[in-house]
Structures are given as structure tokens and as C-alpha cells.
Amino acid sequence: MFKQLVTAAVTAVLIAGLGACSSGSDLQDEGTDYSVDVDQDGGSVAEEPQPDTATTADTSVFGLRDKVRHVAARTTRATRPHMTRKCSTSTRRVKHTTSTGSGTKRRTRTWYSTEQSKSCKQVRSGTETYRRVVRPEQWCVSLDNLGGDANRDDVWYQVSKTTYDAAIGTDEHARMTLTPTGSGC
Structure with missing residues (x-):
């Protein structure tokens, strides 16, 4: 202390x-x-x-660590079209020829075969429910004396999870430099 x-x-x-x-x-x-x-x-x-330091992603800010906050993601149930893959096969008759010899002794042999092809496409087949994210998960850190200015206190920044974990590991009012991912929380 x-x-x-x-x-x-x-x-x-x-x-x-x-x-x-x-x-x-x-x-x-x-x-x-x-x-x-x-x-x-x-x-x-x-x-x-x-330049706004909160929106510039590659700009670091410093101050005294005040509070940390984790905002859990909020989801809701929603429906969307259920798409399935529908495939169909088709056949077609293919003509093949080969030739042997030359001139008047030239012989041509012809035969036919059947080739199958498969074509697939996505078709709608009812609806399905899923979890839609209304608010993404956020990790936030509040800084006092932002940039060395004693009048700028309680400025919240959104940070990455690793920065958040590092902030939890430090003491309150310890100097901290971080790179925000967003402003406010």
C-alpha cells in the first residue's frame, strides 16, 4: 500500500x-x-x-489504471431460411469415333456411350433458429490522468482480452499504456 x-x-x-x-x-x-x-x-x-485517440487503432494511450469492466455478449433467438443442397443427375449420349488407315482403305469406327453428370444447388427448405449477437463481448479499461492531464479522468476504452487480463493483473492507479480497439464502454 x-x-x-x-x-x-x-x-x-x-x-x-x-x-x-x-x-x-x-x-x-x-x-x-x-x-x-x-x-x-x-x-x-x-x-x-x-486526431481522435480512441478511433486511431495504432495509437497508444497512457494513464493511471482506474477500473476494468467486462461486458458480456448479448444474444437473441432469430430465424433464417434453412438452405439445403439439392442435387440432380442427368445423362447424355456421347458419340465417339476413331479412324484407321488412309485414303481408300480408311475405316471409321463409331460407338456411343452414356455419361452421367451431377449438378447441385442450394434451395430453401423451411426455416431454422439460431443465436444472433445483439451486442458483442467487450473488455474495457478506465484510465485517470489520460495522457498526463490531471483533468481527464474516468476515460473508458475498449481493449483486447489480453490487455484486459494485463490490466486486471496490475494495481489500481498504476501507470498503464494500452492500444484501444474502441472508445467508450
Whole structure:
């Protein structure tokens, strides 16, 4: 317990120190995804969109692990057409010829054979019931101090099962870097 408190205190001091060292020329507008450059007199110079970290799959985020949540898949019974394979065979008469000799001594032999062929297709044969997934299974992790910002707490991310298992194995409020598969939970 004491080790966790010391780690949290050191992290808070580092975050505060890094925040004090920044020049303040790049501010994030709280309600939008735009970065606003502030001039020395306080006027805004330009706006450019910032990429959403939750939708960019290859972007890692970091923060302090807060809570974890597993959302079970929800399914319902549904019906769909039952398709079966129907095959039919058909026969056809095939003519075969061979020739021997040349000129006036040429002889042609002809015979017939029967070849069978099979053709299959999918046809509807009533209905069948199955389990339709209404909501897929989700594994979620909540982070505090997202990206080192003390004001961004309780941000939920959907993660892979292995990341979820790793989050369960770590202590609460431990620094964690993860690659989200989605945002919200």
C-alpha cells in the first residue's frame, strides 16, 4: 500500500513539473477536437483538427489504471431460411469415333456411350433458429490522468482480452499504456 502511494505521489510531481515546464502556446479546446495556438497577446492564431485517440487503432494511450469492466455478449433467438443442397443427375449420349488407315482403305469406327453428370444447388427448405449477437463481448479499461492531464479522468476504452487480463493483473492507479480497439464502454 505504501509503495502504491509513493508511486502515485512521484507520478503526480512529475506530471505537475512537466505541466509547469510547457510554454502554454498550444492549448486544447475542451469541447472540440481542435488545437488552438495562442499568440503572446492571447488571441488565437490558427485551428487544426486533432486526431481522435480512441478511433486511431495504432495509437497508444497512457494513464493511471482506474477500473476494468467486462461486458458480456448479448444474444437473441432469430430465424433464417434453412438452405439445403439439392442435387440432380442427368445423362447424355456421347458419340465417339476413331479412324484407321488412309485414303481408300480408311475405316471409321463409331460407338456411343452414356455419361452421367451431377449438378447441385442450394434451395430453401423451411426455416431454422439460431443465436444472433445483439451486442458483442467487450473488455474495457478506465484510465485517470489520460495522457498526463490531471483533468481527464474516468476515460473508458475498449481493449483486447489480453490487455484486459494485463490490466486486471496490475494495481489500481498504476501507470498503464494500452492500444484501444474502441472508445467508450
